[in-house]
Amino acid sequence: MSLFLQIHPDNPQPRLIKQAVDVLRAGGIAIYPTDSSYALGCTMGNKTGLERIRRIRQLDDKHNFTLICRDLSQLGMFAKVDTADFRLLKTHLPGPYTFILDATREVPRMLLHPKRRTIGLRMPAQPIAQALLAELDEPILSVSLILPGETLPMSDPYEMRDILESQVDLIVDGGYGGLEPSTVISLVDEEPEVIRVGCGDPEPFMEKA
Numbered sequence: 001m002s003l004f005l006q007i008h009p010d011n012p013q014p015r016l017i018k019q020a021v022d023v024l025r026a027g028g029i030a031i032y033p034t035d036s037s038y039a040l041g042c043t044m045g046n047k048t049g050l051e052r053i054r055r056i057r058q059l060d061d062k063h064n065f066t067l068i069c070r071d072l073s074q075l076g077m078f079a080k081v082d083t084a085d086f087r088l089l090k091t092h093l094p095g096p097y098t099f100i101l102d103a104t105r106e107v108p109r110m111l112l113h114p115k116r117r118t119i120g121l122r123m124p125a126q127p128i129a130q131a132l133l134a135e136l137d138e139p140i141l142s143v144s145l146i147l148p149g150e151t152l153p154m155s156d157p158y159e160m161r162d163i164l165e166s167q168v169d170l171i172v173d174g175g176y177g178g179l180e181p182s183t184v185i186s187l188v189d190e191e192p193e194v195i196r197v198g199c200g201d202p203e204p205f206m207e208k209a
Contacts, residue, residue, distance in 0.1 A: 002165045006173040012131040021135040028169030035126040036096040037153035038177040041142035058148040066120040068140040070133035094125035096200040100186040
């Protein structure tokens, strides 16, 4: 039976945020809202949690997870960011984007793209996600909450509880979630490349490309 916490989407209650983070620190996996859709997440070094999330989503070991970061300083610990990239990130984050960047040595090998040593990173504006990251003080390893056979993320926390309460340790109810994933932008090569169009506006990156 998972813990079901109803947290205010604009003014998260610190006591409930601490409860949620205690579950993550204890090795649990959580469903929580971002500014695109709900996500499944665990702490970065939680290999068992990673495998549990893969089973829920029926993902193979080639599927790339995303590191959800609190701020640009934390993001810079896990990705190689040059001056031009930093300017771009600062303009568009926090927001509903995932940026693909070359990874630093701080990223565990199990999280890297097998051929390119890249990592996807996000910095959501959603207040609950930001509060969780601030309390945890490390990134949350995440994927969108899209069940096998579905094309859209789950959006109703009560439906999440009905279907997944025996498979996760925590469900954060922050209200109905979005139905689009983040927009994915690669910054690995010289020019930005739009990999996936989601709820973040891709236009600024298309202009540069």
